[in-house]
Amino acid sequence: MSSRIGVITYPGSQDDRDALWALTALGAEAVAIWHEESDLSGLDAVVVPGGFSYGDYLRCGAIARFSPATTAACEFADAGGYVLGICNGFQILCEAGLLPGALLRNESLRFVCRDAPLRVERRDLPFTSRCTPGQRLVIPVKHGDGRYVPPPDLDPAQIVLRYLENPNGSVDAIAGVCNAAGNVMGLMPHPEHAVDPLLGSDHGAFILASLIDAARDRSLTAA
Amino acid sequence: MRATVLVRPKPGILDPQGEAVGSALGHLGFDVTDARVGKVIDLDVEAADAAEAKAKVESMCEQLLANPLIESYEVEVAQ
Numbered sequence: 001m002s003s004r005i006g007v008i009t010y011p012g013s014q015d016d017r018d019a020l021w022a023l024t025a026l027g028a029e030a031v032a033i034w035h036e037e038s039d040l041s042g043l044d045a046v047v048v049p050g051g052f053s054y055g056d057y058l059r060c061g062a063i064a065r066f067s068p069a070t071t072a073a074c075e076f077a078d079a080g081g082y083v084l085g086i087c088n089g090f091q092i093l094c095e096a097g098l099l100p101g102a103l104l105r106n107e108s109l110r111f112v113c114r115d116a117p118l119r120v121e122r123r124d125l126p127f128t129s130r131c132t133p134g135q136r137l138v139i140p141v142k143h144g145d146g147r148y149v150p151p152p153d154l155d156p157a158q159i160v161l162r163y164l165e166n167p168n169g170s171v172d173a174i175a176g177v178c179n180a181a182g183n184v185m186g187l188m189p190h191p192e193h194a195v196d197p198l199l200g201s202d203h204g205a206f207i208l209a210s211l212i213d214a215a216r217d218r219s220l221t222a223a
Numbered sequence: 224m225r226a227t228v229l230v231r232p233k234p235g236i237l238d239p240q241g242e243a244v245g246s247a248l249g250h251l252g253f254d255v256t257d258a259r260v261g262k263v264i265d266l267d268v269e270a271a272d273a274a275e276a277k278a279k280v281e282s283m284c285e286q287l288l289a290n291p292l293i294e295s296y297e298v299e300v301a302q
Contacts, residue, residue, distance in 0.1 A: 059290055095290070102293045109239050149236065151292055169237065 003215035014051030044215035048089030061091035090186030107169025126214030139189035231261035
C-alpha cells in the first residue's frame with residue numbers, strides 16, 4: 001500500500017511538479033491539490049511546495065495563508081497529519097502560524113542558488129527517520145528570502161536542520177524547524193530537487209522517503 | 224476615510240536593505256549613522272469616525288498588514 005501525499009499548487013507555485021515527480025519516484029502516490037480545494041480527506045500527508053505564491057506580495061506567504069487549501073492544511077495538521085513546507089511552503093506555514101518564526105530577505109540581499117551542506121539535528125521526526133544522527137546532507141537552496149528569524153522563545157529542540165555554511169544569514173544557521181508536536185516541518189532547502197544522483201545529489205530522498213514511510217504507517221494505523 | 228499604515232522592521236531585526244541604503248547615502252557624501260527601510264500602505268476605509276477607522280486598520284495590521292514577530296506598525300488616520 002502506498003502513501004497518498006498531496007502537493008498544493010497556488011498561483012505562482014513553481015516546485016509543485018518537481019515535488020509530485022520526486023514523491024512518485026520514491027514510491028508514493030502523489031496527488032496534485034489545487035489551492036481552491038478545501039477537502040484534504042483521504043491524504044496521508046501534505047507538501048506545501050516552493051515558488052512565489054501570489055507573487056509574494058506584501059510578505060512571502062502572507063497571501064497564500066488565506067487560500068482554502070492552506071486553511072485545510074492547518075486543520076489537517078491540527079488533527080495530527082504530517083505537513084512539510086519547502087521554501088515558499090515554509091514561508092507560508094510560518095505566516096499561517098503552523099511553524100514558529102519568519103523568513104526575511106537574505107542578509108546579502110542576493111538570491112542564492114547553490115548546493116547547501118546541512119546537518120540533521122533531529123532524526124526522531126516523520127521527516128527525518130531515515131537520517132542518521134548528525135548526518136550531513138547536501139541539498140540545494142534557491143531563494144531570496146530565506147533568512148530565518150526565530151521567535152525569542154523558540155525551543156532549541158524544534159531545530160531540525162542547520163546550515164554548515166550559512167547561505168542567507170539565518171539566525172543560529174537554522175535551515176529547518178518543526179512545530180512543538182513534531183508533525184509539521186518547514187525547510188528552505190529543496191529535497192524534491194535532490195532525489196537522483198544525476199541531478200547532483202539524492203540526499204533529498206532522506207527527507208521525502210522518511211515522510212512517505214511515516215505517512216504509510218499513519219494510514220495503516222488509521223485503517 | 225484615508226488611513227496610512229507605516230510598517231517598520233522591529234528594533235534588533237537585521238535590516239540589510241536599510242544598511243545598503245545607508246551605505247549608498249554615505250557614498251553620496253551624506254553623513255548617515257542609521258537607515259531602516261519599511262513600507263507605507265495607504266487605505267480608504269469605510270468608517271463613521273476616525274476612531275472607528277483606526278480600530279479597523281489596527282485589526283488589519285494584526286491579521287495581515289504586519290507580521291508582529293518582525294515588524295511594528297503605526298496607523299495614521301486623516302481627519
